[in-house]
Amino acid sequence: MIDEQNNGAAASDEENSPQFSLQRIYVRDLSFEAPKSPAIFRQQWEPSVALDLNTRQKALEGDFHEVVLTLSVTVKNGEEVAFIAEVQQAGIFLIRNLDAASMTHTLGAFCPNILFPYAREALDSLVTRGSFPALMLAPVNFDALFAQEMARMQESGEAAPSLQ
Template sequence: MTEQASDAAQPQFSLQRIYVRDLSFEAPKSPEIFRQDWKPGITLDLNTRQKDLGGDFHEVVLTVSVTVKNGDDTAFIAEVQQAGIFLIKGLDNASMSHTLGAFCPSLLFPYAREALDNLVVRGSFPALMLSPVNFDALYAQELARMQGGEAQA
């Protein structure tokens, strides 16, 4: 009986499914943009959201948006919402928040990066080759920002 009780208390994490929730690509200056010297400026935006699906299941959606400008012209805008369903149980609130806010997005990012590269190459642009992202650091920054905002309120 104690073995079953200790098993139930053990934290559990399991990736159930990874999927693309939404994908978009726009190249508003095509084909003219292909005739210009290529000196791109890249803007990258990341966002995550979580949804409780009930029964210890959680959906995490990582949105990666990239805007590439060549001079003043927008070469392309690409966005992917890479999602995953995770079974997570036995975690305290702080650990659950960190898992959903940093660990799960870090698992989703390589899939999002690949989807964006594929999309951009199909648009006849060079692959983005986005650098890895430290979601633990981003999570810590957001936590500090939120706590700073509460302290000022």
């Protein structure tokens, strides 16, 4: 009888403990444009790179969440656009039993951190297939970006992002 009670308590603790599991990683969207090719290949290569990074999340059924990390890169050679490349790297995550603040941090920083290496590799592959040098983007500190965004929202009086 005591063992049954202990097993029931252990099962209850396990059901209520935080859980995180990556279910799937996939490319949601991928695009590449080289508007000045082939002329751009005949010029001296002195690129300037502009990176735009964005994340969004959507609650799916049950405890499943989709997180999408978007990397958009515009590379100019002088004043001319050499290429524009974008990847939307997505993941489905099973996340249970987190308080609201932990859930917001997990979806806004932890999940994008998992997705970034995949997005960076997809972007590099795309760019090299366009016959340009790989970008080799530096790592991104999503925790710092998340903290900055939360501070900005708090200063401006905006509500924290919804989990929907």
